[in-house]
Amino acid sequence: MAAFLRQSLIIAAKDLRSELRTKEALNASLAFSMVILVLFSFAFDPSSEQIQEFSGGLLWLVYSFAGALALNRSFAREMQNDCLDALIASPAPASALFVGKALANYGLLLAVELISLPVFGIFYGVHWTQQFWPLLLVMLLATWALTTIGTMFSALTVNLRLRELMLPTLVYPLMVPALMAAMTLTTDLLGGTPLNPENMIWLRVLVAFDFIFTALAVVFVDTVLVG
Amino acid sequence: MRDKVFYLLAAASAALLSWNLYKIFFVLGDEKDQGSIWRIFHFHVPSNILGMSGFIIGMVFSLIYLVNKNLRYDAIAAAITEVSLVFAAVGLVTGSIWARIIWGVWWAWDARLTSMLVCWLIFAGYLMLRRAIEEPIQRARLSAVVSVFGGIDVFIVWKSIEWWRTLHPGPVLTIRNGGGMPPGWQATMYWNLLALLCLAVMLVMVRMRQEGVAREIDSLRRMAHSY
Numbered sequence: 001m002a003a004f005l006r007q008s009l010i011i012a013a014k015d016l017r018s019e020l021r022t023k024e025a026l027n028a029s030l031a032f033s034m035v036i037l038v039l040f041s042f043a044f045d046p047s048s049e050q051i052q053e054f055s056g057g058l059l060w061l062v063y064s065f066a067g068a069l070a071l072n073r074s075f076a077r078e079m080q081n082d083c084l085d086a087l088i089a090s091p092a093p094a095s096a097l098f099v100g101k102a103l104a105n106y107g108l109l110l111a112v113e114l115i116s117l118p119v120f121g122i123f124y125g126v127h128w129t130q131q132f133w134p135l136l137l138v139m140l141l142a143t144w145a146l147t148t149i150g151t152m153f154s155a156l157t158v159n160l161r162l163r164e165l166m167l168p169t170l171v172y173p174l175m176v177p178a179l180m181a182a183m184t185l186t187t188d189l190l191g192g193t194p195l196n197p198e199n200m201i202w203l204r205v206l207v208a209f210d211f212i213f214t215a216l217a218v219v220f221v222d223t224v225l226v227g
Numbered sequence: 228m229r230d231k232v233f234y235l236l237a238a239a240s241a242a243l244l245s246w247n248l249y250k251i252f253f254v255l256g257d258e259k260d261q262g263s264i265w266r267i268f269h270f271h272v273p274s275n276i277l278g279m280s281g282f283i284i285g286m287v288f289s290l291i292y293l294v295n296k297n298l299r300y301d302a303i304a305a306a307i308t309e310v311s312l313v314f315a316a317v318g319l320v321t322g323s324i325w326a327r328i329i330w331g332v333w334w335a336w337d338a339r340l341t342s343m344l345v346c347w348l349i350f351a352g353y354l355m356l357r358r359a360i361e362e363p364i365q366r367a368r369l370s371a372v373v374s375v376f377g378g379i380d381v382f383i384v385w386k387s388i389e390w391w392r393t394l395h396p397g398p399v400l401t402i403r404n405g406g407g408m409p410p411g412w413q414a415t416m417y418w419n420l421l422a423l424l425c426l427a428v429m430l431v432m433v434r435m436r437q438e439g440v441a442r443e444i445d446s447l448r449r450m451a452h453s454y
Contacts, residue, residue, distance in 0.1 A: 152376075156369055162359045169355060173348040174376060177383045209383060216379065220372050223293060227368055 004099075007092035011100025015074075016107060025070040026108060033066035033116045037123055046124055055126050056186030060179055062116060064146060064172070067109045071150030072167055074101050075158040084158065088225055098221040102151040109143050131189040138189065141206040142182035145213065149174055152217040156224045181205040229432070236429045243422035250415050264328045267321050273420035275318035275343065277427050279381075281311025282350055286378030289371035298442065301367035304374060305357060306434035308350055310427050315347050342384045349377040363442065 019025055040046070040058055078084035087097055121128045128135065153171050157163045181202035188199050195203065251266050258265040288304035322340065327333050334340065353373050360366035 149376075156372060159365070160356075160359055166352075166356055166359055170349075170352040170373060173345050173352060174380050176345045177380065205383070205386075212379060212383070213376070216376060220293075220375065223368060224372055227364070 004093070004096050007096040008099040008103065011087075011092065011097055012103035012107075015101060015104030019104065019108060025073055026111065029066040029070045029108070029112045030115060032069055033062045033112060034119065036062045036065055037116070037120060041123065051124050051126065052187075052191045054187065055120075055124065055190045056188070057183045058124075059117070059120055059186055059190075060142070060183045062120070063109070063113050063143070064175065064179060066112055066116070067143075067146050067150060068168055068171065070108050070112070071105055071147070071154050071171075072164065074105055074151055074154040076154065076163065079158065084225075094222040094225045095218045097225070098151060098155065098217055101155075102147050102217075105151055106144060106147045109147055110139070113139055113143060126190050127192070128190055130192050131194055134195050135186065135189045138182060138185045138203070138206070141203070141210060142178055145178035145182075145206060145209050146175060148210065148214050148217050149178075152213075152221060152224070155221055177205060178209045181209070233429060233432050236425045236432075240422050240425035240429060243418060243425065247415060247419045247422055251419075255412055255415060261329060264325055267325050269416050269419045270423075271318055271321040271325065272416060273423045274314045274321065276420060277423055278311045278313075278315030278318050279343075279346070281307050281314065281427070282346060282381060283378055285311060285350075286374050289374035289378075292367060292371045293375070298363060298367055301363075301371065302435050302438035302442070303431075304371065305354075306431045306438060308353060308374065309434055310430045312347065312350050312354065313430075314423070314427060315343065315350075319343060319347065345384050346377075346381050349380060350374075353377060363445065 040062075044050075075084065078087060088094065092100075117128055120126060149171055153167055153174075157166045157170070160166055185195075185199055185202050185206075189195075193199070247269065251269050255266070257263050285304045285308035288300050288307065292298075292300040292304060319340075322343075323333050326335060353370055356373055357366055357370050360369060
């Protein structure tokens with residue numbers, strides 16, 4: 001167990017280090033999320049009162065689109081110089097490879113989200129600070145859901161010719177329960193409604209989703225990468 | 228032997244379907260609130276039952292493939308999922324027609340409709356993935372994993388029905404209290420379920436035979452290339 005954790009952390013550190021040196025995915029996701037935020041302002045009246053009613057939905061659309069950019073490359077960038085084969089051949093099991101990559105992606109996605117949240121607040125006049133800590137909890141849980149599905153399918157599609165096409169088609173329908181829960185909760189929290197027994201059910205959905213799919217991914221990633 | 232079963236099923240489904248159509252249109256009367264359109268339920272409900280249970284059975288065969296790596300189970304899983312997708316589509320379309328007449332809209336974002344559509348999209352992704360991979364063993368392996376992820380996601384998506392407000396009429400066929408239908412109508416629905424089940428099994432058999440032939444051609448081609 002200790003060895004597994006150490007291997008995962010080494011891979012996460014490697015990924016984060018190479019990301020911090022190039023900042024490729026980080027810059028691209030941030031720029032892309034800004035672009036979507038601007039595009040939304042043309043889709044509806046950004047100054048209207050109604051914005052409170054679907055702010056959570058908008059925010060998670062931004063997060064999931066921008067996140068897909070980063071997740072897409074998670075395994076694909078190991079294709080150069082056959083790095084993926086080297087990683088698979090290393091003593092670390094495929095599941096440690098998955099957990100490591102997922103942790104690195106998690107950090108990356110959270111960074112993008114925490115930067116674009118205040119920008120969203122400024123552009124659309126949403127008071128995101130009033131329920132900040134519950135909001136952070138929702139972000140932590142839902143981002144892990146996006147990360148675990150995204151990283152798993154990044155591994156699954158890494159060798160495909162149509163990788164860029166297949167990944168979003170497969171990933172978004174699977175993420176629906178998590179996104180639905182995150183959107184409902186975020187809309188409530190941004191509107192000033194605290195977590196209460198009524199919306200608590202969605203928090204449970206998120207926790208269950210995280211547990212189930214993390215377990216599935218850890219079990220099946222070996223089948224996907226090694227066979 | 229297999230041919231005999233096949234033709235028997237074909238004859239059974241043809242006979243049952245004609246008998247049911249006669250009953251649905253000429254024997255059973257109009258419903259007092261809905262008029263004539265309620266007859267579509269005789270196809271809507273069985274199609275949805277077959278579609279959903281097909282996805283789950285497909286997932287079970289995918290799991291069997293992952294355990295014993297026999298390509299035959301992959302062919303069964305693919306055939307069942309493909310046929311289920313057709314039945315699920317029939318369920319969605321008949322539901323949509325009914326909704327146009329009773330609710331006045333073609334589509335309502337009711338939880339049950341949404342979950343059915345999401346399931347449909349997940350397994351459409353599964354079939355697209357199969358198209359995108361040429362190598363049979365890789366295809367079987369990766370699509371089996373997608374099927375398992377999709378099948379488990381279906382449960383989570385489905386569970387959300389109880390937590391979201393819903394427009395959809397409650398379950399029509401409940402075994403406990405006999406549902407909301409008179410016994411005669413319910414019996415016709417069960418008979419139609421049987422007819423469509425025969426049709427589904429028949430289609431799965433056709434599809435599996437096709438898979439088998441495709442595999443044979445593929446291996447012959449490989450053999451020819453190796454000389």
